[in-house]
Amino acid sequence: MKILVGVKRVVDYNVRIQVNPDGSGVATNGVKMSMNPFDEIAVEEALRLKEAGKAEEVIAVTIGPKASQEQLRTALAMGADRAIHVETDEEIQPLTGARILKALTDKESPKIVMLGKQAIDDDNNQTAQMLAALSNWPQATFASKVEVEGDVANVTREVDAGLETLAVDLPAVISADLRLNEPRYVKLPDIMKAKRKPIETVTLADLAVEQAAAVKVLKTSAPAQREAGIKVESVDELVAALKEKGLI
Amino acid sequence: MSKVLIIAEHDGANLNGSTARAVTCAQGIGADSVDVAVFASDGSAVAGQVAALSGVSTVLQIDNAANEQAVAAILAPQVQALASDYSHVLVPSTTFGKDLAPRVAALLGVPQISDIMRVESATVFDRPIYAGNAVTTVEAPAGIVVGTVRTASFSAADAGGSATVEKREVSAELPSHTRFVKLETSGGGDRPDLQAAAKVVSGGRGVGSEENFKVIYDFADKLGAGVGASRAAVDAGFIPNDHQVGQTGKIIAPELYIAFGISGAIQHLAGIKDAGTIVAVNKDPDAPIFEVADFGLVADLFEVIPELEKALG
Numbered sequence: 017m018k019i020l021v022g023v024k025r026v027v028d029y030n031v032r033i034q035v036n037p038d039g040s041g042v043a044t045n046g047v048k049m050s051m052n053p054f055d056e057i058a059v060e061e062a063l064r065l066k067e068a069g070k071a072e073e074v075i076a077v078t079i080g081p082k083a084s085q086e087q088l089r090t091a092l093a094m095g096a097d098r099a100i101h102v103e104t105d106e107e108i109q110p111l112t113g114a115r116i117l118k119a120l121t122d123k124e125s126p127k128i129v130m131l132g133k134q135a136i137d138d139d140n141n142q143t144a145q146m147l148a149a150l151s152n153w154p155q156a157t158f159a160s161k162v163e164v165e166g167d168v169a170n171v172t173r174e175v176d177a178g179l180e181t182l183a184v185d186l187p188a189v190i191s192a193d194l195r196l197n198e199p200r201y202v203k204l205p206d207i208m209k210a211k212r213k214p215i216e217t218v219t220l221a222d223l224a225v226e227q228a229a230a231v232k233v234l235k236t237s238a239p240a241q242r243e244a245g246i247k248v249e250s251v252d253e254l255v256a257a258l259k260e261k262g263l264i
Numbered sequence: 265m266s267k268v269l270i271i272a273e274h275d276g277a278n279l280n281g282s283t284a285r286a287v288t289c290a291q292g293i294g295a296d297s298v299d300v301a302v303f304a305s306d307g308s309a310v311a312g313q314v315a316a317l318s319g320v321s322t323v324l325q326i327d328n329a330a331n332e333q334a335v336a337a338i339l340a341p342q343v344q345a346l347a348s349d350y351s352h353v354l355v356p357s358t359t360f361g362k363d364l365a366p367r368v369a370a371l372l373g374v375p376q377i378s379d380i381m382r383v384e385s386a387t388v389f390d391r392p393i394y395a396g397n398a399v400t401t402v403e404a405p406a407g408i409v410v411g412t413v414r415t416a417s418f419s420a421a422d423a424g425g426s427a428t429v430e431k432r433e434v435s436a437e438l439p440s441h442t443r444f445v446k447l448e449t450s451g452g453g454d455r456p457d458l459q460a461a462a463k464v465v466s467g468g469r470g471v472g473s474e475e476n477f478k479v480i481y482d483f484a485d486k487l488g489a490g491v492g493a494s495r496a497a498v499d500a501g502f503i504p505n506d507h508q509v510g511q512t513g514k515i516i517a518p519e520l521y522i523a524f525g526i527s528g529a530i531q532h533l534a535g536i537k538d539a540g541t542i543v544a545v546n547k548d549p550d551a552p553i554f555e556v557a558d559f560g561l562v563a564d565l566f567e568v569i570p571e572l573e574k575a576l577g
């Protein structure tokens with residue numbers, strides 16, 4: 017069985033982002049870019065399923081500009097077998113992203129599509145669910161544990177009330193939450209080896225995917241800032257301050 | 265003319281508080297009607313609770329054994345079948361809503377707007393990106409608007425409504441490929457629900473261990489507060505996942521938030537931006553949490569908590 021795993025290039029999670037003063041968006045020039053942390057977890061899980069003998073091939077996919085190949089190389093260095101780069105310089109929103117992934121799943125017939133539950137740039141948390149809907153496949157979102165037995169995956173999900181388990185028939189879409197696993201570190205020899213692994217480049221036109229109607233971004237602004245507070249010197253001072261505000 | 269359909273979140277017996285917040289968001293749209301759908305095996309009790317929310321026009325009660333548990337793949341085609349009568353479909357931005365809304369949107373062939381924090385018009389909304397470090401104003405294209413509502417941004421609709429409850433049959437083909445197995449809750453006891461609590465006491469990695477977290481629970485009980493945690497504390501197994509606050513945990517807006525041994529990573533702060541008053545107790549004077557704390561105390565939490573308990577009597 018094949019596993020298709022999605023990888024997105026995003027501003028690194030350690031960067032303190034800056035909003036462009038003209039409202040046009042968030043500054044990304046010269047900013048450190050990385051693989052979306054949730055996608056790293058998705059790649060790791062796919063590799064573990066392969067290592068456990070549950071899958072034969074792990075295919076990493078990215079949608080984005082030329083530079084996104086860096087993130088594919090990371091996925092290959094982690095252990096993915098091959099990669100597909102859907103190259104586009106346009107902003108791809110979740111519904112179009114899901115259509116692209118649908119076209120790729122039609123072509124590759126994976127049993128599992130493993131995605132991060134959200135990308136830490138737009139924080140949408142939509143693509144996995146949309147892909148599952150378009151394919152009429154099960155979805156197991158926010159996964160913290162995945163057990164594959166034959167044609168069924170038992171997936172534990174992190175939900176507001178605790179931990180929910182779903183049994184889903186494969187093929188299925190699974191989205192990774194933070195506690196699913198801890199991704200491996202990539203070693204130098206793996207990076208060298210990854211350079212020889214194949215990356216296939218395709219376009220939206222090759223896949224016959226049309227952009228879906230998009231949400232229009234009118235402007236981007238800095239969030240309201242909290243007013244700076246004060247440091248208190250003692251517990252007594254803290255208690256007095258909270259009493260004055262009527263909070264305790 | 266806007267007609268809003270909200271999908272109620274509930275556990276079969278009780279309506280989740282997030283639904284009443286979505287109703288307030290819907291009212292901001294200036295809708296002609298705000299209907300709320302209750303999908304359950306027997307939704308009578310929950311439908312009654314929804315009907316009592318002011319601002320609700322009609323409660324649609326869709327009883328079906330398949331709706332015993334809220335499984336997105338099973339609910340989505342039913343929501344799709346109802347949606348054609350509406351201009352908007354809104355769901356709270358909880359794990360329930362985040363799971364469901366994109367599936368509904370894709371079935372309808374429209375994009376979805378996540379985490380609506382402000383309504384500018386029936387089609388223009390503000391939403392946070394980059395863990396709340398930027399806000400975008402977005403416009404939905406023509407067609408049904410499907411969105412999730414960032415509950416911390418809206419107050420709950422008042423009680424005092426008396427909407428009519430209508431039983432509905434929905435004809436939709438329901439998949440059998442997804443089966444609910446179980447739900448394990450951490451059983452918070454009588455503690456207030458984290459997302460509804462007026463006060464929240466949170467612990468981070470600095471608390472040190474699962475045993476030490478008892479100090480946090482006891483202090484929270486003394487204040488009548490809910491208990492939160494950082495990701496590091498959850499990852500380390502000090503406390504169950506449903507207590508995590510932040511970008512990937514719960515977004516909360518209590519009147520008082522007290523953070524013990526939490527450094528204040530941006531992903532954590534994303535969950536507490538709407539808190540009324542933030543108190544931070546941390547040994548490290550340079551911890552970033554002090555940049556957002558209204559009251560910061562540089563001290564050892566294990567010394568501070570007993571003193572606080574004494575001062576509170």
Ligand SMILES: Cc1cc2nc3c(=O)[nH]c(=O)nc-3n(C[C@H](O)[C@H](O)[C@H](O)COP(=O)(O)OP(=O)(O)OC[C@H]3O[C@@H](n4cnc5c(N)ncnc54)[C@H](O)[C@@H]3O)c2cc1C
Binds near residue numbers: 510
């Ligand atoms: C994609 C992504 C999503 C994330 N989502 C979330 C999220 O939703 N929520 C979240 O919380 N994090 C999230 N994180 C993790 C986040 O980046 C931080 O790693 C995490 O919040 C750190 O938790 P902490 O403050 O408890 O631990 P640390 O950063 O280790 O801080 C511990 C603090 O405790 C203090 N301390 C230690 N001992 C004591 C003592 N005795 N008394 C007083 N103070 C003491 C220390 O000075 C230190 O400041 C996410 C990260 C990523 C990459």
